[in-house]
Amino acid sequence: MPLENKPKLKIKPIKNGTVIDHITANKSLHVLKILNLPNKENKNITIAMNVSSNEIKRKDILKIENRELKSSELDQVALIAPKSTINIIRDYNIVKKEKISLKDEINSIIKCINNKCITNNENEPINSKFQIISKAPIIARCYYCDKLISKDEINKQFE
Amino acid sequence: MVHIFNFNDIITIKDLKREDIDYIIDEAFKLEKVAKSEENSDTLNGKILGMMFFEPSTRTKLSFETSMKRLGGECIGFENSITSSVAKGESIADTAKMFEAYCDGLVIRHEIEGVSKFISDIVNVPIINAGDGAGQHPTQTLLDLYTIKKEFKKIDGLKIALVGDLKYGRTVHSLAYALGLYDVEMYFVSPKELKMPNEILHDLEKNNISYYEEENLKNIVDKVDVLYVTRIQKERFGDIEEYLKIKSRYIINKELINGKNLIVMHPLPRIDEISQDVDNTKYNKYFEQAFNAVPMRMAILKQLLK
Ligand SMILES: [Zn+2]
Numbered sequence: 001m002p003l004e005n006k007p008k009l010k011i012k013p014i015k016n017g018t019v020i021d022h023i024t025a026n027k028s029l030h031v032l033k034i035l036n037l038p039n040k041e042n043k044n045i046t047i048a049m050n051v052s053s054n055e056i057k058r059k060d061i062l063k064i065e066n067r068e069l070k071s072s073e074l075d076q077v078a079l080i081a082p083k084s085t086i087n088i089i090r091d092y093n094i095v096k097k098e099k100i101s102l103k104d105e106i107n108s109i110i111k112c113i114n115n116k117c118i119t120n121n122e123n124e125p126i127n128s129k130f131q132i133i134s135k136a137p138i139i140a141r142c143y144y145c146d147k148l149i150s151k152d153e154i155n156k157q158f159e
Numbered sequence: 160m161v162h163i164f165n166f167n168d169i170i171t172i173k174d175l176k177r178e179d180i181d182y183i184i185d186e187a188f189k190l191e192k193v194a195k196s197e198e199n200s201d202t203l204n205g206k207i208l209g210m211m212f213f214e215p216s217t218r219t220k221l222s223f224e225t226s227m228k229r230l231g232g233e234c235i236g237f238e239n240s241i242t243s244s245v246a247k248g249e250s251i252a253d254t255a256k257m258f259e260a261y262c263d264g265l266v267i268r269h270e271i272e273g274v275s276k277f278i279s280d281i282v283n284v285p286i287i288n289a290g291d292g293a294g295q296h297p298t299q300t301l302l303d304l305y306t307i308k309k310e311f312k313k314i315d316g317l318k319i320a321l322v323g324d325l326k327y328g329r330t331v332h333s334l335a336y337a338l339g340l341y342d343v344e345m346y347f348v349s350p351k352e353l354k355m356p357n358e359i360l361h362d363l364e365k366n367n368i369s370y371y372e373e374e375n376l377k378n379i380v381d382k383v384d385v386l387y388v389t390r391i392q393k394e395r396f397g398d399i400e401e402y403l404k405i406k407s408r409y410i411i412n413k414e415l416i417n418g419k420n421l422i423v424m425h426p427l428p429r430i431d432e433i434s435q436d437v438d439n440t441k442y443n444k445y446f447e448q449a450f451n452a453v454p455m456r457m458a459i460l461k462q463l464l465k
Contacts, residue, residue: 116292118273123250126277144273145294146171148358 012046017065019087020077025050027081028060030158034076034109035069042067071098076109078102079138080155106130106140110149110157117145164462168279168286172297172333173362177340184305186458187451193229194454203232206464209262210236211254212289213269218427218449219289219299223266226456232464235261252281259284264464267291285463293329299426300333302455306448307385310422314338320346320379323389323409323432326353330426331389335359339368346379347372350405353395376409380419386411387424390432410434416442424448 023031028047038045044065053059068088077084078100088096108127112119119128130140138151164179192198208227212220215238224234258265259282267275268289275288290296307314321331325347338345347355363370373379388411396402411423412434425433425445437443
């Protein structure tokens, strides 16, 4: 069947908010976990999982109503869904479209897997901090203890 | 102006470039006479070094104290958390803040990894990492390199075998990394259960360093200039029979090395991984290595505290 005749999944458009598209298939729930959503203020979220995509075979889509996510919040999403794109919607129109990108350093969002690492010591005033030493596949290195953390180990933390 | 060895702290050997290491080795050479008490020095007169040894390491602590005192400085501090307020639940951060107020520099040893890095970010006096768990122990590495340079007058071109527990032994991790800055051939000799971790191999591969992994000690004794020996610990094995069997294959004795052209090094203390019949041979450089801790740590203290 030619591409253009393929039945397309229709998701109801949102009036205002953020659409995160091209999320790695089946990772949308993890993305929500990273973004701490849903919460009291943002209850209306539509999730489309494992839909077909021209760019990346299968993908997830998230529509978050009445909330414009800041790019700093989205950097973290790149950790588990590096190909995601962001659309900010106002009055049914896309007013801003951007690709998210993984920063070289990430803070607090994941835990060091080395249980002998100072960042896992609850008695100290310290947050985790990692350098991203490889982006595809993702490998993070703990700033404090040097431990390497693989993509799988990162994903596991959001399950 | 070139900024060689321009550091506030010594946390990990990875912060040092080859020029830095070569420089500090040269500085250590210059301090040999003071280290042996053939000359006196007041370089660090009036300075106080704080020793925070959350886990005991008498050997390391004594060599830092000796180094500081040989340069005319003073030391305060504690060894082992039992005698300190840490046992009552005070955070490491608070303890370090107190020491910062009293001292011109801090030496920190802790069984938790990353402690020195953490402290160096929150205090303003120089921090020297004297070992953090399975992590880094950079001054040990520097004195190891100093020992090799003192013996061979060079490091480039040598063939160096690291033997024993390469998985958990922190000295061999730092040393492998530092040797990677030189043109050396490295042999990692260990039982398969205790191989060099991926983190270290990753760094070596990234820097195009060639290394060989080997299980049998006999296969390399004819090839290498240095046997750097570490202890295989009982705790690493569930089964005592298995431990004894494996350990026995990595013991250095006179019979194994007789007639070979190499030196034997060990970070000490040793138990039986180097047989005592090696002590009175030309191969023994581990006692010299222990002395070398003093000129090297003097050079580091002088550089950081002056
Ligand atoms: Zn860590």
